[in-house]
Amino acid sequence: MIESTPFPEAVLDRQCEQRSEPGFMEKVLSSASHRVMVFQRGQALMAGSTPAFLAPEVLPDVTPEGTTVVYLGKVGPGQGHVLPQGTDLVLYALPDDADEPDWVPDGGTFARFRDVAVNFTAVDEQAFVQAQAVANWHASHRHCPRCGSKTIMDAAGWMRRCPQDGSQHFPRTDPAVIVAIVGSDDRILLANNRQWENNRYSTVAGFVEGGESAEQAAVREIAEEVGVHLHSLNYISSQAWPFPQSLMLGFLGHTADTVAVPDNVEVRGARWFARGELQSAVLAGEVQISHRLSIARALIEHWYGGAIVEPGDKA
């Protein structure tokens, strides 16, 4: 049941086998048709409301010092994107401490995913999320965890290799569970996190610990944070959330409990909503729920059975 997740299908072919071959990256970079996404400090260079995909002639002749160059993938068929099918996308992740480059085209600004992604196509979204994930990893994993030597990038940016002991290291992803809790009367239990405004409600999430299954983590986190016991779980879908490196595994969790006990550490309050009640509260501006890019929203709407309308939506 993956239809409820935003952008469920892979729209960039990562060329996982080819990208490890010697000379792959050189071949891509020497072609006139490849395009480059520029990334710095968790932000992508934009062209209007979508990421800028720069042609090679716009870029400086020499790759800026310290830039991490990574192959993102080939635009797949049927995307209807401004970039034609088969275009190779490459990431330039500039060092965080470098000045903003002077070769940025006029009007180009850098933006964070959350601030701009609502206007994205699937290709824009996939490129940005991949760029964010791999840039975060390179920035924080420069040394070998075994011997401390400086590692060398390989496989078009998808591996780092230790020159001392030959060990190979791959981008890290931390699994997390996110659960929409449904009661025996079919109402949903949403939580208000202590870091949010008082009227914002969402699903409950937490990290999977070592040696723990996703289901065990879901039962544990829900018991800890809102004090209800889940007797069964249905996996719905997942979403890469590289802020900094999570993979969110989305579930519907079912409980026979009717009284929630917020932990007051992470969760300030929890509230049951029937479908009509939630829609009315959102429309009235009384309650805010997660934004449409999030798996939290997808899970809530999966339970709801359709899109939830917000005050700003056009009729």
Ligand SMILES: [Zn+2]
């Ligand atoms: Zn090493």
